[in-house]
Amino acid sequence: MKITKVEVFRLPTAQSKTNSPIGCRIYTDTGLYGDGEAGMAYGIGGSAAFGMVCDLAELVLGMDPLQTELIWETMYKKTFWGQNGGPVVFSGIAAIDVALWDIKGKYFNVPVYQLLGGKVRDKLRTYASQLQFGWGQTGVSEHLWAVTPEDYAYNVKLAVEEGFDAIKIDFFDRDEEGKPLSFLDTTGFLTPKQLKMVEARMKAAREAAGDEVDIIMENHSYPDALGAVQLAKLAEKYNILAFEEPNTPTPQTVEYIAKYSSVPIANGERIFSRWQYAEYFKKNLLQLAQPDIGNCGGISETKKICDMAHAFDVGVQVHAAGSPLATSVALQLECTIPNFIIHEHHTCNRMDTSVGLTKYNLQPENGCFTVPDLPGIGNEFLREAIDKAVLYKVIE
Structure with a gap:
């Protein structure tokens, strides 16, 4: 079996040009094809990731798609x-890799897991993610962006009433x-007024x-270490499970x-390979x-990172903020690792901007996901979505 053609596309389905899924479809001479997604759909740099997927596609043409390890090393070296x-290289x-x-x-004819x-578990505990953006009805774009304490409380109650026993804000x-x-x-150091607001x-x-x-507690790497310590001290008072991206x-x-906080630290969406994770694990950081x-090298690399984390008693929650395809991929991997902690369900995956992208748009029930049993990753981009791509290239 050989790779014969690769379609690369960016889908015009989100609110802005800086938040649109970047995907690829790899074809083989047997008629089988597979779909994958680059993780740089949001923020600045998506067009660079699109270009990287195109460049890498030229490199893998003619190779055996079953040789995932060989192809990964070829792309890397x-x-x-x-x-x-x-992130550009590893998103590409x-x-x-995911498509392979x-x-x-x-x-x-088996699921990737x-x-x-x-599987080491059938159901995956899930948290409602990014509640500061709101937690609206599934398939609806309207949501309440939290500003006042009352806004925060309202969004939390919406998620808890749906059965979630974990949230992120x-x-x-x-x-x-x-x-x-x-x-x-x-x-820098945060002011008393800022700390009072938080x-x-x-x-x-x-x-x-x-x-x-x-x-x-999400922080998107906005603070530096000085302010992060101040925020961590507040978090200790309210039994915060983890302090995500403190800087x-x-x-x-x-x-x-x-050194100055007892709150567990969560990080990873800006750490892009096993080599970059190694120092954090060695020092128990x-x-x-x-x-x-989607941005650290696909299933092949993420599985290695998860196994390395296991050796240091580090839990894993795959960062999932892409299209519904990314959700399906995360579930396939997370259900196989003993050190899985929880799955992230981003509020964007409930909005109408996620509708019409993929064959399936999985949603949790009572705060848990069940892993699909379809062959492969269990999802694919819709042809009608690909045909509307704002960026599109075929490599063959």
Whole structure:
């Protein structure tokens, strides 16, 4: 079996040009095909990831799609910029790699999880993610962006009423008037007024959630280590499960934060390979690793990261903020790892911008996901969505 053609596309389905899924479809001479997704759909740089997938597609033409390890090493070491690469390189590798695993599962007529060692659990505990953006009705774009403590409490109650026993919120995303905070606002020591604002929101969220709901505190790497320690001290008072992305991830600054905080640290969407994770694990700087399959090299690399994390008693929650395809891929991997902690269900996966992209748009029930048993990754992009792509290229 050989790779004969690769379609690469960016789908015009989100609110802006800086938040649209980047996918690929790999075809073989047997008629089997597989779909993958690059993780740089949001923020700035998606067109670079699109170009990287196109470049890598040329490299893998003619290769046997079942040789995922050989192809991964080829993409990593034959590209010059692959070794010690960043999100553009690893997002490109990820899209190709996931599509290959999809083909492999279909070839052997089993779900990908069987090829990764089989399930160790049937249901995956799930948390409602990014509640500061709102938690609206599934398939509806309208949502309440939290500003006041009452807003935070309202969004938390919506998720808890659906059966979620864990949630994630950024308490330091906007000011008290609803204006987005800039890096000038979030860097350095935080003022008493800022801390008072954060604590009021945190307190409201905890009271709305109750004592039996876990809360993860999101920070999107906005603070630096100085402000992160101040935020961690607040988090200790409200029994926060994990402090996510407290600052720009570097081992030396995370070590400083960990020294002055008892709150477990979660990080990973800006750490892109097993080599970059290694230092965090060796120094016990992470308690919850959050590799994004779409930007750290795909299933092949993420499984290695998860296994490495297991050796250091580090839990895993795959970072999942892409299309419904990314959700399906995350579930295939997470159900196979003993050190799985929880699955992320982003509020964007409930909005109408996720409708019409993929064959399936899985949603959790009572705060849990069941893993699909279809061959491959269990999902694919719709042809009608691909045909509307704003960026599109065929490599053959």
